Amino acid sequence: xxxxxxxxxxxxxxxxxxxxxxxxxxxxxxTIYLLLLSLRCTVALYVIFAETLKKLSAFTVxxxxxxxxxxxxxxxxxxxxxxxxxxxxxxxxxxxxxxxVVLQAIISGRKN
Numbered sequence: 001x002x003x004x005x006x007x008x009x010x011x012x013x014x015x016x017x018x019x020x021x022x023x024x025x026x027x028x029x030x031t032i033y034l035l036l037l038s039l040r041c042t043v044a045l046y047v048i049f050a051e052t053l054k055k056l057s058a059f060t061v062x063x064x065x066x067x068x069x070x071x072x073x074x075x076x077x078x079x080x081x082x083x084x085x086x087x088x089x090x091x092x093x094x095x096x097x098x099x100x101v102v103l104q105a106i107i108s109g110r111k112n
Contacts, residue, residue: 049061056105056108057108059104060104060105060108063100063101063104064101066097066100066101067097067098067101070094070097070098073086073090
């Protein structure tokens, strides 16, 4: 982590030369958003993940992480109207990933 901090500190002037910004420090609104994201998307999800591991196998939980890119794409569809560039192969892939997660949950549920 120290190497990353030092490396980014050295590269920051180069980045700011090519991509100048009005201010480096986030304002209060951005700080609140960052705090909400960190608490909800990191801390809360880690607690939920730990509780889930008590009831499901690690394989099943990790398989469900395969849905993360799909969540991101669906959110991009909803908030940014980015559904113009996907074709039928995306939906076939979506179906395969979702089916694998559902089938694993069903199989895991039958064993218990």
